[in-house]
Amino acid sequence: MNPALLIDEVRLTPILIADPPLLNTRGVHQPYTPRLVVEVVTRGGTTGIGETYGDGKYLELAEPLAQALVGRSVSDLNGLFALAEEVCGDSRAADARVEAGGLRGVQTADKLRLSVVSGFEVAFLDALGKSLGLPVHALLGGKVRDSVEYSAYLFYRWAAHPEGGEQDDWGAAVDPAGVVAQARRFADEYGFSSFKLKGGVFEPDQEIAAIRALAEAFPGQPLRLDPNGAWSVETSLYVAEQLKDVLEYLEDPATGTDLMAAVAAGTDVPLATNMCVTTLAEVPEAFARGAVQVVLSDHHYWGGLHRTRELAAICRTFGVGLSMHSNTHLGISLAAMTHVAATVPNLDYACDSHYPWQTEDVITTRHVFEDGRLTVSDAPGLGVELDRERLAALHRRWLADDGTMRERDDAAAMRKAEPEWVTPAIPRW
Ligand SMILES: O=C([O-])C(=O)C[C@H](O)[C@@H](O)C(=O)[O-]
Numbered sequence: 001m002n003p004a005l006l007i008d009e010v011r012l013t014p015i016l017i018a019d020p021p022l023l024n025t026r027g028v029h030q031p032y033t034p035r036l037v038v039e040v041v042t043r044g045g046t047t048g049i050g051e052t053y054g055d056g057k058y059l060e061l062a063e064p065l066a067q068a069l070v071g072r073s074v075s076d077l078n079g080l081f082a083l084a085e086e087v088c089g090d091s092r093a094a095d096a097r098v099e100a101g102g103l104r105g106v107q108t109a110d111k112l113r114l115s116v117v118s119g120f121e122v123a124f125l126d127a128l129g130k131s132l133g134l135p136v137h138a139l140l141g142g143k144v145r146d147s148v149e150y151s152a153y154l155f156y157r158w159a160a161h162p163e164g165g166e167q168d169d170w171g172a173a174v175d176p177a178g179v180v181a182q183a184r185r186f187a188d189e190y191g192f193s194s195f196k197l198k199g200g201v202f203e204p205d206q207e208i209a210a211i212r213a214l215a216e217a218f219p220g221q222p223l224r225l226d227p228n229g230a231w232s233v234e235t236s237l238y239v240a241e242q243l244k245d246v247l248e249y250l251e252d253p254a255t256g257t258d259l260m261a262a263v264a265a266g267t268d269v270p271l272a273t274n275m276c277v278t279t280l281a282e283v284p285e286a287f288a289r290g291a292v293q294v295v296l297s298d299h300h301y302w303g304g305l306h307r308t309r310e311l312a313a314i315c316r317t318f319g320v321g322l323s324m325h326s327n328t329h330l331g332i333s334l335a336a337m338t339h340v341a342a343t344v345p346n347l348d349y350a351c352d353s354h355y356p357w358q359t360e361d362v363i364t365t366r367h368v369f370e371d372g373r374l375t376v377s378d379a380p381g382l383g384v385e386l387d388r389e390r391l392a393a394l395h396r397r398w399l400a401d402d403g404t405m406r407e408r409d410d411a412a413a414m415r416k417a418e419p420e421w422v423t424p425a426i427p428r429w
């Protein structure tokens with residue numbers, strides 16, 4: 001064992017980052033959203049960084065894990081997962097506490113824990129790569145492409161949050177013309193040539209009109225629509241029929257394997273998911289029933305970069321496509337996403353990323369998309385550096401918060417504009 005790789009210290013820094021008023025079927029994003037930055041310092045003096053969700057339930061699990069890691073090696077990735085099972089509590093006991101649903105599918109205790117461990121796994125890989133002088137993609141077996149393609153992530157949105165927050169200059173997008181204008185700016189400034197619209201916000205016919213307007217403005221370019229499971233089978237089939245000539249895939253039109261299988265049986269439009277299949281336990285039934293044709297990986301809740309590659313192998317085996325999901329994230333995670341995406345031969349689709357919506361970051365040099373792509377870094381580790389002043393400022397914002405922003409709650413944010421709002425029952429349409 002190389003003593004330089006042993007962990008001397010683990011630092012956890014919860015932060016609040018600005019988030020625009022992006023709409024989804026459950027409500028609207030809050031002005032600030034929590035993230036957790038993980039730093040792992042080795043005896044050799046190297047610091048590895050990672051990033052994951054920052055709500056209280058993740059912090060609760062991250063703290064004991066951080067303490068237990070001192071003296072472990074950053075090369076011991078399998079040990080990290082085993083240790084997390086030991087110190088993050090009894091999974092089955094915790095399962096009773098966790099709710100189902102949300103925008104990212106079921107929420108089991110295992111998935112919560114994997115979401116936490118992913119931030120540590122990335123920090124381990126960053127530290128290991130820096131110590132060995134190797135980029136993270138080399139630690140995953142090596143890149144199979146030099147750049148990774150991303151898709152423009154279009155949202156219906158308001159110009160500003162009702163309760164204030166940081167301002168941006170995107171303006172409102174609440175109709176087809178607004179969506180096309182947003183897409184045009186994504187294409188001009190970032191070079192994206194594939195587009196995903198977050199749906200489930202307006203009546204399905206309005207969202208069909210928005211996709212039609214996009215198809216007219218960007219002929220032949222890949223388009224996706226994702227209502228986060230808000231539709232019935234009937235509505236899903238209606239939308240699929242209306243848009244079958246222009247959709248690359250329809251993402252989670254309905255909720256759960258039964259309904260997704262029923263939709264898949266009635267249309268040739270491929271169905272993608274980051275809600276129906278988000279754990280290994282959900283794979284066998286969904287694949288056997290043909291409920292999904294594309295799975296969206298996400299190294300956060302699938303449990304890190306190595307496990308993302310395991311998911312890719314499973315998809316490859318069953319002839320199911322692979323794409324990548326994104327939740328509000330910063331440049332550390334985007335670096336990790338790009339490294340792992342670069343190593344997966346069957347990542348057949350442009351990856352999602354919220355990054356253009358995030359005006360704040362904790363890295364010294366922001367990622368720059370060119371022609372909708374990010375170049376894969378060959379620098380040691382992730383290839384990004386922590387900006388400690390920014391990190392400290394965003395942590396001060398977290399400390400100053402009275403607790404309202406520390407837990408993501410899109411329905412609570414919506415109530416600032418519509419006091420009677422409750423999370424809509426599914427199916428909404
Ligand atoms: O289904 C998806 O693609 C997501 O869950 C991505 C994000 O969480 C998105 O829906 C959001 O942030 O509103």
Ligand SMILES: [Mg+2]
Nearest residue numbers: 226251252274
């Ligand atoms: Mg989705």
